[in-house]
Amino acid sequence: RQQWKEEGKVELFHRIAINTGQMVVGNMGSRNRMDYTIMGNSVNLAARLEGANKMYGTELMMSEMTFAQCKDTVEGRELDQIRVVGINQPIKIYEIVSKRGELRPNQEKGFATFEQGIELYRQQEWEKAQEWFTNTLEYLPADGPANIFIQRCQQYQMHPPPADWDGVFTASSK
Numbered sequence: 387r388q389q390w391k392e393e394g395k396v397e398l399f400h401r402i403a404i405n406t407g408q409m410v411v412g413n414m415g416s417r418n419r420m421d422y423t424i425m426g427n428s429v430n431l432a433a434r435l436e437g438a439n440k441m442y443g444t445e446l447m448m449s450e451m452t453f454a455q456c457k458d459t460v461e462g463r464e465l466d467q468i469r470v471v472g473i474n475q476p477i478k479i480y481e482i483v484s485k486r487g488e489l490r491p492n493q494e495k496g497f498a499t500f501e502q503g504i505e506l507y508r509q510q511e512w513e514k515a516q517e518w519f520t521n522t523l524e525y526l527p528a529d530g531p532a533n534i535f536i537q538r539c540q541q542y543q544m545h546p547p548p549a550d551w552d553g554v555f556t557a558s559s560k
Contacts, residue, residue, distance in 0.1 A: 401445055403435030406452040427473070434470035435479060438557060442466070442481070443530015450478040461489050463497045464504065465531050469556045476554040481531065496525030500532055508553040510546075512539040 387397055407428030413420050431449060439447050442465055453462055462480040469476045483493060503518030516539035522532040538555075 399445070401436055401439035401447075403432050403437075403439060403447045403449075404452045405429075405432035405435060405449040406455060407431070431470065431473055431477070434473065434557070438468065438470065438479065441557070442534055443528075444481045446482045448480045448482055450480070453478075453480040453482075459486050460484070461486055461493075463500060463531075466504075467554045469554055471557055476552075492525045496522050496529065496532075499525060500529070503532070503535060507535060507539065510542070510551070512543045515539050516543075 391397055405428050407426070409424055409426035409428045411424045413422050414425070415421055435447050435449060439445060444465070447465070448456075448462065453460075460482050461484045462482045465479045465481050467476050467478050483489065489497070499518055499522045503515045503522060506515035506518060509515075516536055519532040519535045519539065522529055526532065
């Protein structure tokens with residue numbers, strides 16, 4: 387992307403979500419009409435997570451199932467626990483940012499600060515969590531996830547969640 391920008395070309399942006407699980411892949415249909423496709427709940431979850439990237443301002447997201455299998459080779463940060471449309475079971479989601487060991491110093495500091503914010507957020511310490519998310523922006527200006535959580539903290543300070551709140555964000559759109 388940087389090279390294209392330097393060459394005056396149009397920058398391309400994309401969002402990718404990866405999930406690991408059982409699915410059916412191959413030619414499906416009848417003799418008269420056949421398509422190569424992929425089906426299953428694992429595919430549906432990946433599709434929902436791809437859309438969640440837009441909400442968090444991220445480009446590459448993984449489910450906890452995928453992250454568990456590649457955490458030794460990639461640098462990622464836990465973003466949230468989320469329920470997506472059509473799937474009631476909450477899952478942890480991770481942003482993948484680089485190969486293992488290739489984080490820049492500002493990313494290391496920003497992600498550590500964000501992690502502290504997440505802990506306080508889940509403890510419903512809205513004001514303290516908001517401070518940590520705001521501090522994240524010192525290291526990662528315009529960080530989408532930090533900005534999302536700042537907004538949530540502000541909302542919850544004005545309108546606290548119900549007493550049985552489980553810390554899981556429920557997405558309302560695909």
